[in-house]
Amino acid sequence: MLELRDVHFHYGHIHALQGVSLEVRPGQVVCLIGSNGAGKSSTLMAISGVNAVSRGEILLEGEAIHAREPDDIVRRGICQVPEGRRIFPHLTVLENLEMGAFLRSDAGGVREDLDYVCSLFPVLHERRGQRGGTLSGGEQQMLAIARALMSRPRLLLLDEPSLGLAPRIIETIFEVLARIREEGTGIFLVEQNAHLALNFSDWAYVMETGRIVMGDEPGVLRDSPAVREAYLGE
Amino acid sequence: MSAYARVPLIGLWFAFLALPLAGWKRSLWIGLGCAAVVFVVSAARASVQSGSLAGPAARVKEKFVSAWGFIEEKSCDKRYFSLFLLLIIALPWTLDRYSTDVLVITGIYIMLALGLNVVVGFAGLLDLGYVAFYAVGAYSYALLNSWYGLSFWPALGVGVASSALFGIILGIPVLRLRGDYLAIVTLGFGEIIRLVLNNWDNVTQGPNGILGIGRPYLGDMRLYKPMHFYYLVVILCIVTIFIVNRLDRSRLGRAWAAMREDETVAECMGVNIVYTKLSAFAFGAAWAGFGGVVFAAKQTFISPESFTFFESVIILCMVVLGGMASIPGVMLGAFILTVLPEALRELTLFRPMLLGGAMVLMMVLRPQGLLQARGQRHHLERGDEPESGAGR
Numbered sequence: 001m002l003e004l005r006d007v008h009f010h011y012g013h014i015h016a017l018q019g020v021s022l023e024v025r026p027g028q029v030v031c032l033i034g035s036n037g038a039g040k041s042s043t044l045m046a047i048s049g050v051n052a053v054s055r056g057e058i059l060l061e062g063e064a065i066h067a068r069e070p071d072d073i074v075r076r077g078i079c080q081v082p083e084g085r086r087i088f089p090h091l092t093v094l095e096n097l098e099m100g101a102f103l104r105s106d107a108g109g110v111r112e113d114l115d116y117v118c119s120l121f122p123v124l125h126e127r128r129g130q131r132g133g134t135l136s137g138g139e140q141q142m143l144a145i146a147r148a149l150m151s152r153p154r155l156l157l158l159d160e161p162s163l164g165l166a167p168r169i170i171e172t173i174f175e176v177l178a179r180i181r182e183e184g185t186g187i188f189l190v191e192q193n194a195h196l197a198l199n200f201s202d203w204a205y206v207m208e209t210g211r212i213v214m215g216d217e218p219g220v221l222r223d224s225p226a227v228r229e230a231y232l233g234e
Numbered sequence: 235m236s237a238y239a240r241v242p243l244i245g246l247w248f249a250f251l252a253l254p255l256a257g258w259k260r261s262l263w264i265g266l267g268c269a270a271v272v273f274v275v276s277a278a279r280a281s282v283q284s285g286s287l288a289g290p291a292a293r294v295k296e297k298f299v300s301a302w303g304f305i306e307e308k309s310c311d312k313r314y315f316s317l318f319l320l321l322i323i324a325l326p327w328t329l330d331r332y333s334t335d336v337l338v339i340t341g342i343y344i345m346l347a348l349g350l351n352v353v354v355g356f357a358g359l360l361d362l363g364y365v366a367f368y369a370v371g372a373y374s375y376a377l378l379n380s381w382y383g384l385s386f387w388p389a390l391g392v393g394v395a396s397s398a399l400f401g402i403i404l405g406i407p408v409l410r411l412r413g414d415y416l417a418i419v420t421l422g423f424g425e426i427i428r429l430v431l432n433n434w435d436n437v438t439q440g441p442n443g444i445l446g447i448g449r450p451y452l453g454d455m456r457l458y459k460p461m462h463f464y465y466l467v468v469i470l471c472i473v474t475i476f477i478v479n480r481l482d483r484s485r486l487g488r489a490w491a492a493m494r495e496d497e498t499v500a501e502c503m504g505v506n507i508v509y510t511k512l513s514a515f516a517f518g519a520a521w522a523g524f525g526g527v528v529f530a531a532k533q534t535f536i537s538p539e540s541f542t543f544f545e546s547v548i549i550l551c552m553v554v555l556g557g558m559a560s561i562p563g564v565m566l567g568a569f570i571l572t573v574l575p576e577a578l579r580e581l582t583l584f585r586p587m588l589l590g591g592a593m594v595l596m597m598v599l600r601p602q603g604l605l606q607a608r609g610q611r612h613h614l615e616r617g618d619e620p621e622s623g624a625g626r
Contacts, residue, residue: 074504088495099492103504
């Protein structure tokens with residue numbers, strides 16, 4: 001479905017992505033683990049079209065999308081949940097969700113999806129009139145995921161959805177992600193929490209200093225001594 | 235007790251501030267006076283919070299808050315609009331020429347402030363060179379009129395178009411800039427336009443300005459009295475309010491709000507930042523062009539002196555004082571900051587100081603402005619501020 005081929009990206013003078021190649025197959029959950037500053041978020045921003053790729057290509061169903069504008073990429077069915085629960089703090093929960101459907105013109109479908117995301121996260125329905133900034137951290141993360149779902153993506157990019165959240169909240173969020181996966185939406189998950197990510201995904205990549213150093217089934221990675229030492233803390 | 239420990243410090247600080255203006259003796263008195271006021275206020279507050287006065291004081295405060303909320307609510311209400319309009323139409327018949335003239339200026343500033351509000355309030359782009367677009371509008375009418383005899387009405391269109399174009403010209407290089415950097419570049423842009431007008435002698439006649447700009451005609455009627463301009467400005471203001479209000483609720487308005495909140499995330503949601511930002515600059519600048527053409531026609535004389543950085547600051551103050559992103563608020567801000575200096579003519583010297591003081595007070599006491607923007611109001615009333623939701 002999505003394929004990155006030797007993607008390079010420069011952040012000023014910093015060579016942040018140094019030839020990233022990976023693949024997400026339809027309906028799969030693929031995770032990308034790695035430490036701080038390895039280039040995980042840069043990879044997501046490159047897919048979303050916010051970061052301009054300096055070399056290599058990004059293909060969505062065989063079609064190159066790396067030179068496209070971010071809005072065009074959202075229109076093609078890729079939507080990102082950025083790191084750190086970046087909701088629109090002064091807009092209401094409902095307005096936040098509506099922003100997720102910014103590019104859609106099918107009012108009926110949007111209303112249906114609004115009901116759908118509210119069924120996934122009932123707390124958002126309760127708080128729909130409240131400003132986004134007044135929600136708790138967990139609720140904000142739920143709002144960010146729900147907002148991305150409002151664009152009806154085929155592939156959801158998630159950047160550290162567990163960051164800074166209580167274990168119980170993380171559990172709730174991953175239960176919902178499992179439901180989203182069952183409905184056939186592809187998920188590309190970036191996580192520092194390797195345990196969580198490996199348990200949840202069908203395929204996993206390990207990233208170090210701008211390069212993919214491993215890519216295999218989660219079970220294989222979990223048994224690899226290098227991964228165990230560096231990311232699972234064993 | 236720390237509340238009382240502050241008293242002498244605050245007195246000293248004000249004495250220090252007043253020193254260059256008032257000299258030793260008077261600034262000592264000013265310091266003492268301020269200290270006394272702060273002392274009385276904090277004593278009153280302490281007794282209210284602890285003592286028997288707590289109940290009634292809370293009730294008075296609640297009444298005041300709810301009354302102001304009522305005004306905020308009604309300022310958006312359509313039913314009062316026609317009544318207000320009648321009042322506006324009748325107003326110049328009860329006033330002298332001078333006061334009507336002040337109101338005309340107020341109307342021009344309302345247009346300018348509403349335009350800047352599009353850029354600063356809706357789209358969150360801090361523009362410190364807004365007066366440049368006002369100058370572009372005014373000079374495009376002045377030049378086209380004195381060279382080619384272009385009349386007012388087509389010039390209105392040309393002025394708006396050229397200001398919008400300059401908005402885009404400014405917008406393109408600053409597409410990637412945010413916050414302070416953007417503010418500095420816009421400030422530079424404003425100064426560039428003024429300096430070009432000031433120095434390009436054979437086109438703009440430099441600091442001498444352009445004289446004898448033609449008056450507008452309505453059919454055969456020549457518009458020259460303050461009252462004529464009053465109605466002209468009222469109509470243009472209504473057009474401005476109508477369009478700006480529609481913009482706020484439009485798809486583009488939502489894109490502006492999202493961009494103001496978080497540009498990267500807005501981009502991830504499919505907002506085209508280039509288009510959204512340029513349209514904010516263009517729409518904002520267009521109203522300044524509108525105002526500029528009217529200003530040139532009213533004054534029949536313009537020079538670069540009318541378009542200094544201080545004008546940009548005043549217009550920005552109108553937006554901030556009134557309440558960013560709130561249309562009635564911005565209008566109120568423009569009204570207060572044009573009418574009040576006229577009413578207090580004797581204090582002209584102190585105008586910048588009073589303005590600065592008012593801004594500081596606003597930021598401390600009511601940072602959201604006099605009339606808060608619609609979207610931000612209802613949620614505060616429930617008291618669901620971040621603290622209550624956090625830690626879950």
